[in-house]
Amino acid sequence: MPFQHPEEIGYGYVIERYVTRKDSDHPRYRDLQSGRALRPGWLHAERFTRHLIDDAATITDAELEALLGYEWRSRLTAAWLIGVGGRTTFRERIEDLLLASEFCFSGSAYCFALARFGTHADAEILASYLDRYLPRTDLRYDQPAALGALLRLDAHLGTHRADHFTQPGGLWDQWVNALAHLRADPAYTPAELRRWKDSQCDFADGWSRS
Template sequence: MPSQHPEAIGYGHVVESYVTRTYGGLPRYLVLNGGRFLGPPVVAHHTLYPDMIADAAAINDEELEALLGYEWRSRLTAGWLIGVDRRERFRALISDLLLASEVCYSGGAYCFALARFGTHADAEILTAYLDHYLPRTDLHYDQPAALGALLRLDALLGTRHADRFTEPDGLWGEWVKGVGHLGYPSYTPAELRRWTDLQCDFANGWTRT
C-alpha cells in the first residue's frame, strides 16, 4: 500500500487529532505502543480511556483510511481505533497490511483489532500470517502479537489453530530459538495470550454502553 501524507487527500487534520495528542507528556501512539496503560499506575494516562472511546466512535472511515495509508504511527493508532470500535468492515484491509508488514510496530495493533473482531475469519488471517512469517527466523516482526491473538481466538471460538505452532518442535519454538541472536527474550504462549487478554479486557472496559 503506497504511503502518502493525509494532507495529500484532504485529511491533514487526522494526525494531530488522533495520533499525536499527548498523555502524561507522551504522544498517543507511544502510549499505545508501550502498553504501560495496561497496568498501574494509570494516573498519567487516565484521559486516554474516554478519549479512545470518543475517538473510535467519532472517526469516520475515510479518516481511518487516511491514517492506514500513512506511516507506522498513524497505522498503529488506526489499528487501535478500529479494534476498540470493532469496525469489521476494515478486516480485509487490516489483513492485507498485516501480511505485507511494510512498516514497523503497527502490526501489533492489527492483531489487536483481529482479536477484538473475534471471528473464524480473523483466526484464519492470523494463521496465514504465522504460516508465512514463523519460518522466517531472521525476522522479528509481529509473530508474538499474532500468536497471542490467535490463542485468544482459539479459546473464544473453541478452535485449535495455534496447536500446530506451539507443539513440541513446532514452528513457534523454532522461531523463538532462531531470533535469540537478535537479543529478544523468550516468549511463552501463555504470556502472549495474557498480553492479548489485557489489551482486549481494557478495550472491553472502554466500550460504549
C-alpha cells in the same frame, strides 16, 4: 499502494488530532505502543481511555483510511481505534496490511484489532500470517502478537488453530530458538503472549462498557 501523507488527500489534520495528540506526557501513539494504559495506577489512564473511546466512536471511515495509508505511527493508531470501535468493515484492509508487513510496530495493533473482532475469519487471518512469517526465522515482525491473538481466539471460539505452531519443536520453537536471547525469555512463551493479548482486549472491553 504508495504511501501518502494525509494532507495530500485533504486530511492533514488527522495526524495531530488522532496520532500525536497528548493525553499524557507522550503522544498517543507512544502510549499505545508502550502499553502503559494497562499499567495499574497510571496517572493519565482515565483521560487517555475516555478520549480514545470517543475518537474510536466518532472517527470517520475516510479518516481511518487516511491514517492507514501513511506510516507506522498513524497505522498503529488507526488499528487501535478500529479495534476499540469494533469496525469490522476494516477486516480485509487490516488483513492486507498485516500480511504485507510493510512497517514495524504497527502489526501488533492489527493483531489487537483482529483479536477484538473475535471471529473465525479473524483467526484464519492470524493463522495465515503465522504460516507465512514463522518459517522466516530471519525476520522479526509481529509473530508474537499474532500468536497471542490466535491463542485468545482459539480459547474463545473453541478451536485449536494455534496447536500447529506451538507443538514442541514446531514453528514457534524454531522461531524463538533462532535468537539465543529469546530462548529463556518468559515473555515469549505462548502462555505469556496470550496473557498479554487478553489484557489488551479485556481492558478494551472495559473501556467500551464504561
